[in-house]
Amino acid sequence: MQSPGSEVVHGKGWEHFPHEADTGVRGIGSTKEKAFEGAGLALTAVITDPASVSPQEAVAITCQAPDEELLLVDWLNALVYEMATRNMLFSRFNVRFNDHSLHATAWGEPIDVTRHEPAVEVKGATYTELTVKRDEQGRWIAQCVVDV
């Protein structure tokens, strides 16, 4: 059964929310850019503690999608792809938007199984519970469930 509530990690701009079989990732920020960056960190946190990942190597990422929700899924899937093919984890992000495209840099390091103890690989970001919006406090929220 799904449980209510979520794991709020105050001040870090991200949290997880429960899904019966998988995990929801949520970025929270004063700007849409920060919310997308937070969602990237939440994605890393599904796999390992982001604090254990040193931001020593930069990777450039660009995506395009017809709306901002599909763009969030594309952004997270681009990170999944870079993690899988470079065998890396990321802990710092810089996101910029230009119309319907996203230009970002992700900083991270190669996976060290002993140090990072990666729990699970993410198969992909999904359209489930997918939202990019401003909440009642004016904060940007960028979230979806990821399949693990």
Add this chain to the structure above:
Amino acid sequence: MDLNLLKRRGRDEWHISPRGKMRVPGVIFATEELIHNMDEKVYEQVTNVATLPGIVRASYAMPDAHWGYGFPIGGVAAFDPDLGGVVSAGGVGFDISCGVRLLRTGLMVEDVQPVKELLADSLFHRIPAGVGSTGKVHLDKHEMDAMLAGGAKWAVGKGYGSHEDLEFIEEHGCMAGAAPEHVSDHAKKRQQDEMGTLGSGNHYLEVQQVVAVHDAEVGTAFGLREGDVVVSIHCGSRGLGHQIGTEFLKSMVTSAARHHIELPDRELACAPINSEVGQEYLGAMRAGINCALANRQIITHLVREVFADVLPQAQLSLLYDVSHNTCKVEEHVLDGTPTRLFVHRKGATRAFGPGHPDLPASLRAVGQPVLIGGTMGTASYVLVGTEESMALAYGSACHGAGRSMSRHQALRQWHGREVVKDLAGRGILIRSPSMRGVAEEAPGAYKDVSEVVNAADEANLARKVARLEPLVCVKG
């Protein structure tokens, strides 16, 4: 789930009458207890699937149904191309052809007990498991395409296993109609170093003992006796399948309006079977099935190598290999007429009954082995397809226990090292690169697999044959 939403049509069969945009009814197979504990989202997803173009007969959910993406996990639905039927990337899911195979070893539990630690360590050492692990098979562009076209048959041709194995794999080890040219370079790149790897999450490799045979006649036909040691392998199409799923989900979402398809949930992304996107997806998805079959075949070879070192008297023969996340073209009888349908099984096992022409000759009289994975601390089951199942849900059954708790909740409740210690105390050896992964997969985070299997048995979806319990589990 609220029982008042459903009409009971049998002890374990519950119907949802068509309403709103539903084209067919919904049918859930489960005990009252399982229905009671089922997420309301399953109801919503079963009814959403029933609205898709060209769906025939009903939108089904198996006893282990839980909240999935678009389709419930445990969802089964078939579409008729002549009625504008669709193929859905969401209805197949990210891990295309994730499945289970079971190998007999010819060993008894007393043969394995003295070398269990060595066997566990050797399997963990030899079979790449967990995040970032890579295999020893590296494919260039030409070999990648050959693998995607040939599946387990390609793997056997490369020396991984024997031709006899192929007979005991769905599609005889090679899914026809694969189109490697519709698999993107990104998907191929994700796979180039991942052949022969187990993956992570709920994927596993287990050495198990047969603790009970419920049907002696079928047990004999399957070569299973109490005390026998078997090996189960649960994994899928790895990064390639995930990438195909991701890319076609997006192209089906963005092309839905063009095809005049109204999606009640974007995760139900689909395209008409007779459309360019639909055909390209079918070709890519079939290539993904072949990738999963080749992957399980390579892992089988590695397992055989380990047994040859540790227990050289072992003879590992394949009972069967089943796939869970697929869309396959099958002939089923609709209103007395044999009809060619595109059957989606999302987290559901094909369970063909006796006499089906697709079964190997040696199993045709008894029916298809149906392999149901449990947790590392409980049990797995072997069932057999029934004649009734063909009429109930296109010859389909449940696929596993299904989670009862999110990963997040599991992490709060258990520590990996304690789980490993507790299970070692019960004689079950766990080997995993990640203790957090073990905690997330703790046996208590899953539903009772026996209840799910009993419900499938009582509903005649498949009949119980044998119960297996783990001795060793390698977790990704």
